[in-house]
Amino acid sequence: MTEPNQRHESSPVETLKQPLQGKTHLPVSASRLETLLQNLPGMAYRCLNRAHWPMDFVSDGCVELCGYHRFEIENQSVLWGDFTHPEDIQEVERKVKAAANRQQPFEVEYRIITKDGTQKWVWERGRVVDIRDDGIAVLEGFITDITDRKLSEAASIHANAFAQAVVDSAIEAVITVDNQGRIESFNHAAQNMFDFLPEEVIGNQCRTLIPATDSREFDQFFKHCLSHFRPILQGKKTSIGREINGNKKMGAVFPAHLTISPVQDEIETKYLLLVRDLTEQKATEKEARDQRELLAHADRLNTLGEMTAGIAHEINQPLTAISMYANSGLGFLDRSPANLGRAREALNKLSEQAHRAGAIIERMQQMTRPRDSKQEIVHCEPLIREVHKLAEVEAQSRNFIIVLDLPSALPKVRCDPIQIQQVILNLLRNGMESMESAASIREHEIILSVKVVELSGDKRLKVSIIDKGPGISDQIAKQLYQPFTTTKSSGMGLGLSISRSIIFAHDGILEFTNNPSKGATFYFTLPALSTVNDLGTNED
Numbered sequence: 001m002t003e004p005n006q007r008h009e010s011s012p013v014e015t016l017k018q019p020l021q022g023k024t025h026l027p028v029s030a031s032r033l034e035t036l037l038q039n040l041p042g043m044a045y046r047c048l049n050r051a052h053w054p055m056d057f058v059s060d061g062c063v064e065l066c067g068y069h070r071f072e073i074e075n076q077s078v079l080w081g082d083f084t085h086p087e088d089i090q091e092v093e094r095k096v097k098a099a100a101n102r103q104q105p106f107e108v109e110y111r112i113i114t115k116d117g118t119q120k121w122v123w124e125r126g127r128v129v130d131i132r133d134d135g136i137a138v139l140e141g142f143i144t145d146i147t148d149r150k151l152s153e154a155a156s157i158h159a160n161a162f163a164q165a166v167v168d169s170a171i172e173a174v175i176t177v178d179n180q181g182r183i184e185s186f187n188h189a190a191q192n193m194f195d196f197l198p199e200e201v202i203g204n205q206c207r208t209l210i211p212a213t214d215s216r217e218f219d220q221f222f223k224h225c226l227s228h229f230r231p232i233l234q235g236k237k238t239s240i241g242r243e244i245n246g247n248k249k250m251g252a253v254f255p256a257h258l259t260i261s262p263v264q265d266e267i268e269t270k271y272l273l274l275v276r277d278l279t280e281q282k283a284t285e286k287e288a289r290d291q292r293e294l295l296a297h298a299d300r301l302n303t304l305g306e307m308t309a310g311i312a313h314e315i316n317q318p319l320t321a322i323s324m325y326a327n328s329g330l331g332f333l334d335r336s337p338a339n340l341g342r343a344r345e346a347l348n349k350l351s352e353q354a355h356r357a358g359a360i361i362e363r364m365q366q367m368t369r370p371r372d373s374k375q376e377i378v379h380c381e382p383l384i385r386e387v388h389k390l391a392e393v394e395a396q397s398r399n400f401i402i403v404l405d406l407p408s409a410l411p412k413v414r415c416d417p418i419q420i421q422q423v424i425l426n427l428l429r430n431g432m433e434s435m436e437s438a439a440s441i442r443e444h445e446i447i448l449s450v451k452v453v454e455l456s457g458d459k460r461l462k463v464s465i466i467d468k469g470p471g472i473s474d475q476i477a478k479q480l481y482q483p484f485t486t487t488k489s490s491g492m493g494l495g496l497s498i499s500r501s502i503i504f505a506h507d508g509i510l511e512f513t514n515n516p517s518k519g520a521t522f523y524f525t526l527p528a529l530s531t532v533n534d535l536g537t538n539e540d
């Protein structure tokens with residue numbers, strides 16, 4: 001057995017001083033090699049593959065690396081294994097031994113404790129260069145300090161773990177996709193929301209998370225997002241959101257809101273998909289809508305009750321005319337069958353009046369029927385004219401004139417016409433009642449004015465009801481829109497709160513101002529149709 005401190009081989013530097021056998025070119029000079037080794041950040045070595053690796057050559061870098069001088073290591077007063085970290089030494093031995101047995105190079109990363117007690121991470125690469133007669137392998141290799149890299153790796157692992165923990169604790173599903181729409185990551189919330197495990201969806205197209213029936217439209221939307229982001233990726237934060245249907249693993253469909261934003265790293269652009277489950281929100285909205293419908297229905301019945309006198313008067317008129325025309329028709333026929341022409345004329349008028357009475361009853365039925373809100377695209381002019389006609393019935397019976405201020409060109413709006421008419425009727429009636437309650441000179445005129453205005457760049461239809469009553473006192477103003485706020489002995493105090501929630505549901509506002517001279521103006525706005533874009537998305 002060779003003792004660890006016995007030298008058997010000349011050092012690599014000395015070896016290189018010898019001309020290589022059979023070679024004709026010049027060897028690398030020893031001094032050049034020394035310089036090279038000095039400049040390398042680390043330490044070259046030669047050792048025996050025995051316990052604690054006794055070394056018979058180390059380069060100058062050893063002082064910087066482990067704090068020991070070259071001579072301390074080369075005379076083997078200290079062995080490399082002595083300051084290899086006790087927790088790592090077994091693993092290093094195992095790997096080196098395995099590589100040596102296979103005569104293959106090895107690479108290991110482990111910790112050492114330097115002379116001053118500092119812990120360092122090192123990377124070592126070595127190989128067997130010779131097998132001695134006693135069978136012990138001679139190793140040559142290189143060891144370098146990788147503490148900084150390890151620390152930054154640990155910091156990055158820590159940061160990644162932290163980022164992952166944040167993403168995983170998010171309530172929203174966080175999904176990243178590449179520019180082909182393929183899923184790259186799928187957080188915990190996404191797994192709970194869609195009932196898929198990451199391995200079941202990663203690599204798949206994100207459109208698999210929405211129902212097949214929506215996938216064409218989704219592809220178009222995704223394409224739209226990509227082309228929208230492309231020119232503004234540099235510097236500006238951007239995202240596009242819209243409502244979608246989500247598709248769970250077992251096929252259940254749920255309403256959701258999706259926001260897509262681009263994330264640019266050094267290499268490529270990825271896309272972050274944030275998905276919020278809207279199931280509960282939609283259910284609450286529906287409940288509120290149903291409640292509103294119920295109240296609106298009660299309010300409509302109340303409205304009709306108040307309108308009964310006017311309506312009875314309105315129906316009475318055609319009914320009187322019907323019986324009058326029927327009598328005159330009969331009279332014409334009795335007097336002379338030759339009066340057929342005049343009798344026909346009377347019957348035509350009779351039929352006209354019967355239709356009129358029918359139309360009034362039909363409208364009453366529409367108002368009394370409980371119904372869901374149905375929004376449709378509506379021409380403003382006929383909608384306003386119709387409600388004006390309807391309100392005039394009541395106005396006349398109360399001795400009021402409704403002045404209609406209606407411009408010629410009006411946009412279309414998306415609305416539930418019955419609900420909007422109900423709001424206008426309500427505001428007109430409040431205006432008339434306020435004028436009736438005024439102690440001073442009785443006014444008889446109320447204005448229904450319609451205009452197109454521009455609000456934050458969007459065109460809106462503005463409907464105003466201008467009265468000449470006492471206006472709204474500060475005390476009432478504070479709680480004007482709260483249900484059951486009323487100053488009337490027979491009031492329900494529901495009209496304004498229902499009207500306001502109807503207008504909000506139409507993406508509009510309902511407000512009032514006291515007029516400078518007299519009375520109040522209640523007005524509401526509705527979006528004019530041209531502001532809705534083709535894809536129905538909100539872009540920022």
Ligand code: ADP
Pocket residue numbers: 426430431434467469470471472476480485486487488490491492493494495496497520522
């Ligand atoms: P109701 O008409 O049943 O009282 P509303 O919600 O429609 O319920 O109105 C609430 C209250 O607001 C009214 O009682 C009245 O005091 C006040 N108000 C509404 N419109 C006017 C108006 N044009 N002028 C003065 N006061 C008004």
